[in-house]
Amino acid sequence: MEATVEGLPPLAVYKVEDTYFVTDNLCTHGSSLLTEGWQEGAVIECAFHGGSFDIRTGEPIGHPCTVALRTYEARVEDDWIVITAPGARTGSPE
Template structure:
């Protein structure tokens, strides 16, 4: 698990972007009315940071072309995005938000 921030430093409706290393894609962590969620920060449609998008309920709207992603599943709910973004496990331990990055699927040759 990777520590992100203290829960009180991530108000409801806000997000934070974390970078782990040079090979792991950045992750956006969102605090919604329904809970905490984490997805890959990069929109699956085009290069845009989802952590800079708008959160409503359990959805984030991409700031570039308004594609909506369900933070619970990573699935897009409208065009222009067609592919989901990867989701990650989030937990709070002793007031600290942690993320467990999902295992990357290796490309099949």
């Protein structure tokens, strides 16, 4: 499923078994949205050239993709999928 968050590129949200994962939605090989591709287990296949990625890590696993997707730490809170933006700090300030 697609998701948008102000200040971030288009995102893709996946469910693998009982866990949610979030990655950038734009394929790193070209300008195709991964949400238009096909998910099988923990693998998303791009609809444009058939490259694929491991949803859990963002690593490319199928030709012609060679650059990893950005992934976001995701968790469920009160029925919402919450992500940690890249570079965000957690914990209390000193």
